[in-house]
Amino acid sequence: MTLLNRLTLKNLKLNKKRTIVTVIGIILSVALLTAVASMFFSARESLIQFQKQEQGNYHYSFTSVLQEGVQELKQNRKIESLYVTKTLGYAKLDGVENEYKPYAYVKEFDQEALENMSITLTEGRLPENANEILIPTHLKSNGGLALKVGETITLEVGTRVSEGGVLNQFNPFNTEVPEEIVDTQTKTYKIVGIMERFAYRIENYEAPGYTFVSYLEDSDSVKEADVYVRYTKEGLKDYLRTTAQILEVDEEAYVALNGPGAAFTEEEHAEFQEKVGEPKYDAVANDYLITLESGVFGDSTLNALASAVVIVVIIIIVTSVFCIKNSFDISITEKIRQYGMLASIGATKKQIKKNVYYEAMILGALGIPLGILSGVFAAFVLIQISNLFIGDMLDFDLVFSFSWLAILFAVVLGIVTLLLSARKSANRASKIAPIQAIRNSGEIKIRAKKIKSPKWVKKVFGIGGEISYKNLQRSKKKYRTTVVSIVVCVSVFIALSSFVNLAFDTIRAEFQGTDYNLQLVYQNNEEIEEKKEEIRNLEGVKRFIDTAFTSVEFEADEEQFTDEYLKVYPKAGKDYKDENGEMQKYYESLDVRVINEEAFQEYVESLHLKYEEVKEKGILLNTVWVSQYDEEGKYSQIEMEQYSMKAGDRIKGQVTLDYDEDAQNATADLDIEIAKVTDEVPMGMEEYRASASLVVGGSYYGKILNSHHHAYIYIDSEDAGKTQEEIEEIFDNMSSYDGYYHLNNLEENARMMQSFYTLISIFLYGFITVIALIGVTNIFNTITTNMNLRRREFATLKSVGMTKKEFNRMIQLESFFYGMKSLVIGIPIGCVLSYLIYHVLAGGEIVIAYSLPIAAILISIIAVFLLITVIMKYSIGKINKQNVIETIRNENI
Amino acid sequence: MEILKVENLTKIYGKDSTEVVALDHVSFSVQKGEFVAIVGASGSGKSTLLHLIGGVDRPTEGKVYIDGKDIFEFDDDKLAIFRRRQVGLIYQFYNLIPILNVEENITLPLSLDNREVGEEKLNELLKTLGMESRRTHLPNELSGGQQQRTSIGRALITNPSIILADEPTGNLDSKASDEIVELLKKSNWDYNQTIIMITHDMEIAKYADRILKLEDGRIVGE
Structure with missing residues (x-):
């Protein structure tokens, strides 16, 4: 060690407190960098895990590979692992209600494939021999066929053909074209487990067969197999070429055709297609996993995350440089005499500069490793915390991934931070004139x-x-x-x-x-009609309101609006000329809400009205919030009354009956008396409205709504979670319900x-x-x-x-x-x-x-x-x- | 009139094996208006003696009376207040406050005491110091001699009982040194100011009325 360096060490020891504090600064900054990088790589790893779990742990699948080909692939150095599956064929399933999906599609998986092909068991276990089988959950939910674990099924498995051609999962079932299953063999299976539906790459949405999975006992004796492969790192780097080699097609053309960013005209596309030639197998890429695994910033989620990381890293580095620089500055100022003395006895500028960097190096050697340790630890803890808080919001668990790349990233940035911090001080120290420094006069100006x-x-x-x-x-x-x-x-x-x-x-x-905690959006039909009472009577349901919407159009004149409202909407209530120059009457459209009788009764009683008297009448919610822009374009909302109508006035108009399949746009007449004008709303209705509404009772259901109307049910339940589950069960058991429904648990x-x-x-x-x-x-x-x-x-x-x-x-x-x-x-x-x-x-x-x-x-x-x-x-x-x-x-x- | 009396003053630094006797039972007294120089080689204990007299350090043994008061009877705060009123200190390196200008540095002891500065007195003092044209300069805009003159001004402003100067010329060239000693001598004459000055320069010491020679912590001659 040179004398100069020994001197630096001594100085650092002498100013122990400051050295420690500076090192702490470095530790914190490196820890932040490490934590940020580790979190990023953990997020990436989590996405990869999620993809593996969802889509399967493979990069490419090749269909109809002959045994010879399987052996070839096994020899391929660019292939890390390979799973062999065999397609037995289709079998007609009795009792399936979905007319577009009448088959079982029976596959055999070898052990590796069972483990890596994203099979998520909901019940039972994986098959262990060729007589055991897994069935998918959607066989019941989509096909209405309920088979249980432990049952035995017999399938006539064969090749699906139509008009002489062999069909596969990519050929949807077409009711118009007859098809049949030939060369059948009888297979008897014991159902050992139920698994979730495969991702769309394996079973696409239009596939005519439910995928059943059995065990492939001897992968070496399969004549024709579907093979799933994972490439090695080497192979993945240039995965298109790797694939082209496997498919024995023209590499350049294949890359050009499948590579990113290329835009083709149809002719060019065809040209390339021709150049590529006939591939040896049909290949399907598990592209999302490939993008995730092949590049660090491959995918858009990661890209967004990466830009956030860049911003955060810049903030960290700027702050750290700013702070650490200062402590170098201080250290140099204190040692200014010493440097002057050294210069006077012949230390060169370079030596002095080196000396400052040496100091930085020592501080870094102390701070960076500790910073990395604490950063990794912090990232680990943060990921656990994240899982705790948002575990059930994400579909997957965040996993902590220890990444050397993240550490390298932090080390490099840590060193950059230190160098940036020390640079100015080093220059300053090397420029100190001996005498000036010894007299220390340069410092105070x-x-x-x-x-x-x-x-x-x-x-x-x-x-x-x-x-x-x-x-x-x-x-x-x-x-x-x-x-x-x-x-x-x-x-x-x-x-x-x-x-x-x-x-x-x-x-x-x-x-x-x-004032409610569950919102059920649904389309009405006869079956739901029956179930509503059941939902109403569920345990814990305190209040229940069923609301449907429509609107009434009626002839209106200016007098029916308030002056305030007319100021904002001057055209309201005035007759106007249409494009042919003919005078047209002004029609006003008013929202109508039909609520179930029980809720209506409760509502009118809360307004101190007698239910019996107002049963057939409507309540006008007349307070509206009108948006407007003033002359300067400033936005504001004003609260006002829309109509000048009062209790006792009548609204006479027409209601359009939407969604009626038999009579399109049929209308119904409505003639209704306003029982009260108020701004009290029934449960579930928002207080802030842009236009007025008329609330009417359940007696209007049949009159102004058809049976397939869209509606909302608002529920105030003591135990929202439990009620939610119960309602979902009710809907699950309505097998023939063809409308949609959506349940929000607020x-x-x-x-x-x-x-x-x-x-x-x-x-x-x-x-x-x-x-x-x-x-x-x-x-x-x-x-x-x-x-x-x-x-x-x-x-x-x-x-x-x-x-x-x-x-x-x-x-x-x-x-x-x-x-x-x-x-x-x-x-x-x-x-x-x-x-x-x-x-x-x-x-x-x-x-x-x-x-x-x-x-x-x-x-x-x-x-x-x-x-x-x-x-x-x-x-x-x-x-x-x-x-x-x-x-x-x-x-x- | 006796303004300073030093009795059996002893100062020992360190303990046991590292024990250094800086002052060894020194006794002497100084009359009002005397200009005393203390000379001695480095390590003879002269600075220690001066600091003890100035009350910025406490003795191991012995007493110092200024104006008849035993200054070590005071606690630290009282001593500080006594110091700003009764003792003027002049250092080799001036020790001016870098952010205060000449005038402010000079009046610092008065400001600390919340006392008004007599404009007349200040002007007279600045004139005596030859610093009239520099009154608003900061220390780093002054030469060494000017800085030392400022610090003499700071010592004189309170009309202290005693001025203690520690190698006041140690950092100056011979011309500036002569000017400074002349200045001290002048204040000694004009204001009948008692001055105790430490120096190792016999030429400078000759300006004094009386020379005390210190060796190994003892007075070995006058």
């Missing part, structure tokens, strides 16, 4: 004009206040780093916390705004959103905390060193008679001054950011009003002053312990 303090400072705070105020101005550059660190942390913290609050407020507002939605946002806030707060900590290491180093550098000054002040109390007060004032300065800049920036976030996220919506993030501001103020006070106290303690004389003397040497 101040002009009297620049240092001024207002008179009041001295008046209020005394000479101590003046000195501390001036000090801030003197070391502007040094304190700038501190102030900027604090400003960044404070403003980002305020912005983030208002983002998080806004997210949670939104959920709360959405959830609190509703509690569940809110809960999921809540956990999602909680997770996001953990990530965001975690991130800002670590960034803040990096900032703290910087602030700590700046303040303690500044204090240290001013030791002699302090000693002088004491020697001319400054008491301890006065001294402490002076230091406190100094911290107060620049704490204030940072906050005065940081808080407004944070508020502006938080308002921008609010504006972007909640723009235009009236649900939540903007509120200043007061809690975050208070937390920032307290945290900043606490932090600065603690660090100052620490440095003062050290200075106060020093003997005045010793200090003055030491410096004089």
